[in-house]
Amino acid sequence: MPKCTNCGFIFRYDKCPRCGTPAPQSGIKNAPAAPPPLAQKTDENKSELNQFFEIVCSITTTSDVDSVLKKVGSAAEKLTLTMASSIMLLDDDGKNLYFKVASGDKGTILTKLKVPVGEGIAGWVAANKQPLIIQDVSVDARFTGKIDSESGFKTKSILCVPLIANDELVGVAEVLNKIDGSNFTENDKAILTSLSNFAAVAIVNAKNISGQQNFFANVFEILTTAFEANDKRFSGHCFKVAQLSTAIARELNITGSHYKDIYYAAVLHDVGFIAEPEYSILEHSSNRVHPIKGYEMIKNINLLKSAAGLIKYHHLMYDGSGFPAEGLKKEAIPVGSRIISLVEAVEDMRFSVYPEEKIRQTVESQKGIKFDPVIADIYLKISE
Numbered sequence: 228m229p230k231c232t233n234c235g236f237i238f239r240y241d242k243c244p245r246c247g248t249p250a251p252q253s254g255i256k257n258a259p260a261a262p263p264p265l266a267q268k269t270d271e272n273k274s275e276l277n278q279f280f281e282i283v284c285s286i287t288t289t290s291d292v293d294s295v296l297k298k299v300g301s302a303a304e305k306l307t308l309t310m311a312s313s314i315m316l317l318d319d320d321g322k323n324l325y326f327k328v329a330s331g332d333k334g335t336i337l338t339k340l341k342v343p344v345g346e347g348i349a350g351w352v353a354a355n356k357q358p359l360i361i362q363d364v365s366v367d368a369r370f371t372g373k374i375d376s377e378s379g380f381k382t383k384s385i386l387c388v389p390l391i392a393n394d395e396l397v398g399v400a401e402v403l404n405k406i407d408g409s410n411f412t413e414n415d416k417a418i419l420t421s422l423s424n425f426a427a428v429a430i431v432n433a434k435n436i437s438g439q440q441n442f443f444a445n446v447f448e449i450l451t452t453a454f455e456a457n458d459k460r461f462s463g464h465c466f467k468v469a470q471l472s473t474a475i476a477r478e479l480n481i482t483g484s485h486y487k488d489i490y491y492a493a494v495l496h497d498v499g500f501i502a503e504p505e506y507s508i509l510e511h512s513s514n515r516v517h518p519i520k521g522y523e524m525i526k527n528i529n530l531l532k533s534a535a536g537l538i539k540y541h542h543l544m545y546d547g548s549g550f551p552a553e554g555l556k557k558e559a560i561p562v563g564s565r566i567i568s569l570v571e572a573v574e575d576m577r578f579s580v581y582p583e584e585k586i587r588q589t590v591e592s593q594k595g596i597k598f599d600p601v602i603a604d605i606y607l608k609i610s611e
């Protein structure tokens with residue numbers, strides 16, 4: 228198949244359907260090309276296959292579900308040679324479809340619309356979990372035209388397939404109007420179905436990740452409530468430590484998994500007190516066991532493995548004093564631990580009702596001794 232010399236679009240006809248540039252080596256205007264010889268047909272199939280794999284590769288290396296769905300929509304248009312596409316997802320109560328991705332100028336208008344399951348073409352596909360090809364919507368009673376009247380797009384033909392993951396419907400995908408006015412084929416249906424499978428997997432993965440995050444957030448809350456309950460005056464300590472620690476981490480331009488580790492470690496830094504019920508949590512700066520206990524408690528949780536190491540050293544000072552005494556000092560101590568140890572010391576002083584100015588003076592005087600000088604300077608800057 229020729230590739231447009233202007234926009235790169237691959238097409239079968241005498242001129243590019245996207246920008247109108249004539250096909251290379253084509254002198255024919257406004258007429259379909261003659262059927263290609265067998266060798267050329269094989270090349271076309273290879274090119275189509277290469278295009279498909281390139282698109283699949285691009286989709287599977289994208290982790291953000293919105294980007295995956297946008298790529299699936301534009302890939303579906305490109306590979307089925309159609310004018311528009313949309314992806315609708317099933318809402319939580321399973322009664323309506325809502326537009327997640329829609330191409331064209333009015334795409335954002337469509338994202339506000341809902342389609343009841345069972346109504347219209349998309350609703351029929353959702354209700355029956357069956358793909359549907361309609362070559363002429365004007366003679367199909369299921370076509371309501373409601374979406375066209377909102378978008379201003381004139382639908383002539385539709386190919387719509389269900390998005391199914393683990394035998395459950397998650398939405399539908401559709402492409403509209405073949406660019407050359409021809410009929411949708413079984414090949415088009417197979418292409419859209421294959422692409423939709425990637426979309427369905429991405430949606431289910433995103434839901435699982437969000438479910439896990441929700442689970443962890445709640446487990447964290449239960450854990451912190453459990454050990455903060457040791458003394459009412461301790462209430463909120465863990466989240467205060469997390470707030471200040473992550474603020475310092477951001478100033479240090481720490482991002483990604485390192486940033487998450489610092490957040491998890493800061494929230495759970497005193498979790499070891501659960502194993503030390505005979506101690507008041509207010510003694511935490513003198514209780515030498517809780518960092519090790521906390522480390523032991525969470526080191527086998529894959530998600531928290533790196534955070535566990537930070538918890539272990541959250542009472543180790545920059546000069547190597549504090550605990551556990553393993554000979555680590557200065558930059559050999561993980562940066563997350565250096566941050567939390569300063570924040571823990573600040574919070575200790577607040578428990579002792581030190582005025583903020585006195586806390587700042589102490590941090591200043593211990594810069595480079597008990598506290599990492601860079602982290603101390605950041606604290607002094609953001610606490611002004």
Ligand SMILES: [Fe+2]
Nearest residue numbers: 496497511571
């Ligand atoms: Fe603490």
Ligand SMILES: [Fe+2]
Nearest residue numbers: 496497511571
């Ligand atoms: Fe602690």
